[in-house]
Amino acid sequence: MSIQPLSYTAIHLGCSRNEHLLFKPVSFTLTPGTGLVVMGANGVGKTTLLRVLAGLLPPACGQFIRPVDKRMAYLGPHHAQKGTLTPSEQLKFASLANEAAIGAMLTRVKLLESADMPCANLSSGQKQRVSIAQVALSLAQLWLLDEPMNALDKNGEAIFLELLTEHLARGGMAVIATHQEILLPALHALMLET
Amino acid sequence: MVSFSLVFKRECVLLLRTPQSWLQGLLFFTLVIFLFSFVLMAKQTDYQVLLPLYIWLAALLAQLLAIDALFKQDYLDGSLDLLLLSDTDLSYLIIGKILPHLLFSLIPLLILTALLSVVWQFEIQLMAVLLLSLIIGLPSLFLFGSIGAALTVSVRNSSVLTGIILLPLYVPVLLFAVSAVQNTALGLPWQGAIALLGANFILAGILAPIASAAVLKVTAG
Numbered sequence: 001m002s003i004q005p006l007s008y009t010a011i012h013l014g015c016s017r018n019e020h021l022l023f024k025p026v027s028f029t030l031t032p033g034t035g036l037v038v039m040g041a042n043g044v045g046k047t048t049l050l051r052v053l054a055g056l057l058p059p060a061c062g063q064f065i066r067p068v069d070k071r072m073a074y075l076g077p078h079h080a081q082k083g084t085l086t087p088s089e090q091l092k093f094a095s096l097a098n099e100a101a102i103g104a105m106l107t108r109v110k111l112l113e114s115a116d117m118p119c120a121n122l123s124s125g126q127k128q129r130v131s132i133a134q135v136a137l138s139l140a141q142l143w144l145l146d147e148p149m150n151a152l153d154k155n156g157e158a159i160f161l162e163l164l165t166e167h168l169a170r171g172g173m174a175v176i177a178t179h180q181e182i183l184l185p186a187l188h189a190l191m192l193e194t
Numbered sequence: 195m196v197s198f199s200l201v202f203k204r205e206c207v208l209l210l211r212t213p214q215s216w217l218q219g220l221l222f223f224t225l226v227i228f229l230f231s232f233v234l235m236a237k238q239t240d241y242q243v244l245l246p247l248y249i250w251l252a253a254l255l256a257q258l259l260a261i262d263a264l265f266k267q268d269y270l271d272g273s274l275d276l277l278l279l280s281d282t283d284l285s286y287l288i289i290g291k292i293l294p295h296l297l298f299s300l301i302p303l304l305i306l307t308a309l310l311s312v313v314w315q316f317e318i319q320l321m322a323v324l325l326l327s328l329i330i331g332l333p334s335l336f337l338f339g340s341i342g343a344a345l346t347v348s349v350r351n352s353s354v355l356t357g358i359i360l361l362p363l364y365v366p367v368l369l370f371a372v373s374a375v376q377n378t379a380l381g382l383p384w385q386g387a388i389a390l391l392g393a394n395f396i397l398a399g400i401l402a403p404i405a406s407a408a409v410l411k412v413t414a415g
Contacts, residue, residue, distance in 0.1 A: 066228055074279055078272030084211040085204075093204035094196060094276055131397040 006067035007031045007052075008142060008173065010155055016060035022048055023192040025062050030142070035174035037182055040192030046177035047077060048143045049192065053071075062148045065105045073140035075148055079127045083120030087111050092117060095137040100130075104132045109159055124151035129159070136163045143167060143174040149182075201290035209298045216298040219260040224301060226252035227310065239301045245314055246324045246375040249307055254368055260299060260344065260359065261339035262353040264292070265410065269347045274414050277361060284407035289342060292403075296336045304328060323378040327371040327391060334395045337402035338363040344409040367394055 007030055014025035022045030028036060038046050043187075051057045053064055054074045059178045081090055091102045106115050109129040114122060119130065128151050135143055144162075149157050161182065163175060176182065209216060234241070248273040268274040277287045304325060311321040342360040346352035374387035 011251055051415065054275070056275060056281060069281075071281065072279060074275055076272045076275055078270070080272035082204075082208055082271070082273065084208060089204075089207065092209075093200050096197065096200075 002183070005157060006141065008067070010067045011065070011083065012062035013049075013059050013064055014061040015045050015057070017045070017050050021060055023194055026190060027062075027191070028188075028190060030173045030175070031172035032141075032173060033168050033186055034166055034175065035184070035187045036190045037064070037174055037187050038177040038190045038192060039176060039179070044192045044194060046192060047146050047174040050074070050146050050175065050177055051056065053078075053142075054144050065115075067141075069141075071133070071138075072142045072144060073135040073138035075131050075135050075143070075145045077146050079131050081119045081127060082131060084114050084118055087122070087133075088115045088120055090130055091134055091137055092151075094134050095139075097137040097139075101137060101177075105137050108163070109133045125153055125156055128152055129156055132160055133165065136167070141172055143172065143176075145176045145178075147178055148176060149178060149180050196276055196287065197282050198286045201277065201287050202293060205291055205294040209294055210283075214318075215263070215304075216295070217254040219299050220302050220306065221258055223252045223256040224306065226255060236406040241314060242320060243376060243379045245310075246316070246320065246379060247372055249310065249329075250327070250368065250371050250375065253303060253328060254335060254364060256303075257299065257332060257335050257339065258357050258364075259353065260295075261336065261343050262296065262356045263359075263371070264343040265347045265414070266343070269346050269414055273404055274347075274410070277281075278411065278414060284410065285403035288403045288406050288410075292336060292340055296333055298342065299336075299338060299341060300329070303332070320375070320378050323384050323388070324375050326388060327374050328387065330395050331367050331371040332393045334367050334391070334398040335364060337398035339366070340406040341409060344406040346415060347410065347413050367391065370394065 009029045011027050012025045013027065017024050023040065030036065038049060042044055048057065052059045054072055085093070088106060091097065091105065104111050104193060109172055111126060111129055111130060111133070114126060119127060122130070132148060133143065148160055152160060161184070167174065170182070227248060230252065231245065234244060265274060277284060280287060307325060307328060308321065311324065316324070341361055342356040345359060346356045349355060370387045370391040374384045374391065377384040377387060
């Protein structure tokens with residue numbers, strides 16, 4: 001489970017919605033083992049920034065330089081889950097991980113008892129746990145997480161922080177848009193301002 | 195990180211768990227055929243010419259009804275992002291997604307058409323050409339349809355809009371198929387029209403996944 005040391009750089013990166021620039025362009029460099037916590041008021045463009053970083057949207061100005069091997073995991077505002085699939089199937093179809101790794105991950109996020117229940121029957125917090133497990137199983141170098149602690153209880157937050165710390169310790173990187181406070185030494189804050 | 199086989203398997207599981215998504219098209223097909231045959235007051239010989247055409251028209255309409263939903267649910271629940279972010283070329287993943295939908299709608303439709311051909315006492319050759327035209331023609335419609343579905347993925351209530359966008363791509367397929375079937379019923383050569391239908395299928399097979407992928411990258415961002 002080794003990750004190639006590669007860095008991501010944003011230079012004067014700006015995002016727009018409906019031809020309207022959302023926040024003052026930002027510049028940052030992500031080196032292995034570090035992360036960014038993106039903060040800012042509602043509607044300032046945190047989700048849009050993450051989608052631009054993921055390459056799902058083009059930037060309005062500036063550029064985001066990614067390594068050629070663009071292994072990224074994205075946790076969006078939707079759960080990207082199908083109601084008729086069970087959490088273990090959901091993880092099986094979204095990653096190349098084997099059964100054992102999926103089982104171990106479901107145990108870690110405390111979803112083993114609901115592993116064979118359709119996702120439609122899960123609570124929002126449980127769905128969020130599935131999404132987090134999906135990101136953790138992806139083996140991606142860069143995690144792009146949009147409000148990862150939404151709907152999570154205290155225990156869920158602790159599990160998430162543990163997985164994040166492990167990912168960063170392995171040389172992974174993360175960009176996290178959130179309103180909650182995340183206190184980890186490897187994370188820097190990025191404040192978006194209009 | 196998703197691959198062709200994962201997308202294919204996932205889509206098959208989803209289609210098996212929600213049969214209403216593909217049964218709806220089949221029921222619509224049956225409904226249209228039933229209504230057409232109900233109003234058709236013609237002599238036995240006309241049946242052989244007209245009914246295959248109605249079957250084709252009904253299949254096209256049923257297909258048009260289903261194609262709009264191809265990417266929509268994935269777009270709404272965020273699953274489409276996973277396809278867009280994959281290292282695998284998006285056009286392969288799109289083929290992996292289309293293929294199960296195609297199989298689940300085409301196979302029951304072919305069985306139903308074969309049954310109807312027997313009930314309506316079509317000649318063996320007419321039945322064979324009709325089935326052949328459906329086997330070659332419907333995948334072309336599906337492939338071209340994926341471009342329309344990709345274009346309107348973020349539009350609400352887009353089924354009619356998708357239909358209008360797809361009309362120019364669908365008309366050649368319909369005309370070639372219909373002329374093959376009609377020629378057979380009238381005892382004329384049908385091979386030329388089938389060959390053109392085949393050419394259309396090859397064109398769709400090569401271009402449509404690439405076009406859909408390019409369109410999705412813009413519309414689903």
